[in-house]
Amino acid sequence: xxxxxxxYLVVSALLFCLGLTGVVLRRNLLVIYMSxxxxxxxxxxxxxxxxxxxxxxxxxxxxxxxxTVAAAEVAVGLALIVALYRRRQTAHVEDLTSLKL
Amino acid sequence: MQAALFYIFAALALVCxxxxxxxxxxxxxxxxxxxxxxxxxxLAGLFVLLHAFFLGAVQILIYAGAVMVxxxxxxxxxxxxxxxxxxxxxxxLLGGGAVAVALAVLLRAAIHEGxxxxxxxxxxxxxxEPLGRLLFxxxxxxxxxxxxxxxxxxxxxxxxxxxxxx
Numbered sequence: 001x002x003x004x005x006x007x008y009l010v011v012s013a014l015l016f017c018l019g020l021t022g023v024v025l026r027r028n029l030l031v032i033y034m035s036x037x038x039x040x041x042x043x044x045x046x047x048x049x050x051x052x053x054x055x056x057x058x059x060x061x062x063x064x065x066x067x068t069v070a071a072a073e074v075a076v077g078l079a080l081i082v083a084l085y086r087r088r089q090t091a092h093v094e095d096l097t098s099l100k101l
Numbered sequence: 102m103q104a105a106l107f108y109i110f111a112a113l114a115l116v117c118x119x120x121x122x123x124x125x126x127x128x129x130x131x132x133x134x135x136x137x138x139x140x141x142x143x144l145a146g147l148f149v150l151l152h153a154f155f156l157g158a159v160q161i162l163i164y165a166g167a168v169m170v171x172x173x174x175x176x177x178x179x180x181x182x183x184x185x186x187x188x189x190x191x192x193x194l195l196g197g198g199a200v201a202v203a204l205a206v207l208l209r210a211a212i213h214e215g216x217x218x219x220x221x222x223x224x225x226x227x228x229x230e231p232l233g234r235l236l237f238x239x240x241x242x243x244x245x246x247x248x249x250x251x252x253x254x255x256x257x258x259x260x261x262x263x264x265x266x267x
Contacts, residue, residue, distance in 0.1 A: 003103070003104055006212060007111070008147070008151070009208075011111045015114065015115065017202075018121075019118070020197075020200060021198065021201040022121065024196055025123065025197035026122070030130050030172070033172075034130075035121070035122060038137065048147075049151055052153070060153055060156055061232065061236055064156070065247055067160070067164070068250075071163060071168055071251075072250055072254035074172070075171065078172070082175060082179070083261050083262065
């Protein structure tokens with residue numbers, strides 16, 4: 001049986017849930033960031049599949065923009081993490097509680 | 102053939118994605134990054150199966166090539182030995198699992214709402230030419246805005262990585 005839109009969407013949903021679990025579960029800022037990338041990729045897969053099965057290229061253009069924005073986001077986020085590490089010597093969310101009341 | 106490839110790529114992507122999030126053998130961020138590279142490569146395979154050839158190439162060139170190398174640089178830069186000693190908290194495990202399962206149930210309901218199962222237009226190919234034509238006609242303004250966004254991100258990164266902010 002050739003895979004339909006549903007198959008791709010199920011894979012995309014599972015990957016998204018995995019990424020969300022990572023964001024909630026892991027305590028390392030860098031791994032949290034990687035889980036965010038996983039979620040973005042899952043959304044990309046859903047967009048490409050929808051684009052293929054509805055005969056519309058708009059989804060693929062959207063993926064193009066998502067990839068660009070993700071690259072910019074990674075650059076800024078990693079620069080923030082490095083700046084944070086320089087000041088606090090840690091990349092763990094548990095050690096960053098100075099905004100807590 | 103295509104179905105077999107789909108199942109192989111999807112299974113490998115899911116397994117590698119799981120190993121990014123919760124690797125039972127190693128808590129090292131470098132291992133996570135490597136498995137994320139593998140996940141991205143299998144996703145590029147899925148893109149090719151969906152006839153999105155240009156995006157498959159972009160996925161490998163930009164994600165696996167540029168973004169993950171940046172990640173690895175930063176991981177090596179910040180010496181993260183302490184990570185390997187930390188354990189998962191049971192509450193975190195429970196909460197993360199509960200959130201993911203709830204979202205999975207929600208998405209399952211949304212997916213089974215009713216989707217067309219056949220490719221509508223057989224002529225739809227994600228080749229470079231139609232994609233580029235669309236990008237420079239209907240999506241010209243977003244394209245220009247994204248270029249400004251990249252410039253802003255670049256300036257921001259340069260500013261953030263300066264030693265002393267004046």
